[in-house]
Amino acid sequence: MSTLLRIYLVRGVIAIAWAAGFSAVNDSLTATSVILLIIYPLIDVVASLLDAREDPGTPARKLQIFNTTLSALAALALGLAAISGIGAVLFTFGVWAIVSGIAQFTVAIPAAAPSSASGRC
Numbered sequence: 001m002s003t004l005l006r007i008y009l010v011r012g013v014i015a016i017a018w019a020a021g022f023s024a025v026n027d028s029l030t031a032t033s034v035i036l037l038i039i040y041p042l043i044d045v046v047a048s049l050l051d052a053r054e055d056p057g058t059p060a061r062k063l064q065i066f067n068t069t070l071s072a073l074a075a076l077a078l079g080l081a082a083i084s085g086i087g088a089v090l091f092t093f094g095v096w097a098i099v100s101g102i103a104q105f106t107v108a109i110p111a112a113a114p115s116s117a118s119g120r121c
Contacts, residue, residue, distance in 0.1 A: 029085065
């Protein structure tokens with residue numbers, strides 16, 4: 001199994017565990033739920049850094065570094081949004097998820113192409 005595939009599998013398992021943990025405390029913005037909200041983009045930071053390490057000198061690396069920065073800022077923004085309430089948290093999380101998802105999708109398309117010379121997947 002390639003390193004990149006392991007990164008994505010672990011990332012997926014962690015996301016599922018995170019969702020299960022968050023659903024257990026989702027009634028209101030408690031300290032536990034805010035911590036879980038902040039941890040999720042930080043997981044993305046670690047995964048993006050590991051992914052970027054696998055792609056030195058490729059155009060995909062720039063998007064991965066962008067995604068790393070975006071996710072770090074999202075963790076900070078989610079902590080601040082929690083002060084304003086659930087609506088602000090949902091908006092912040094949604095914006096981060098959309099922009100981060102677009103960046104990840106942009107990296108994944110060329111990597112999944114059969115003629116890809118990068119050898120990523």
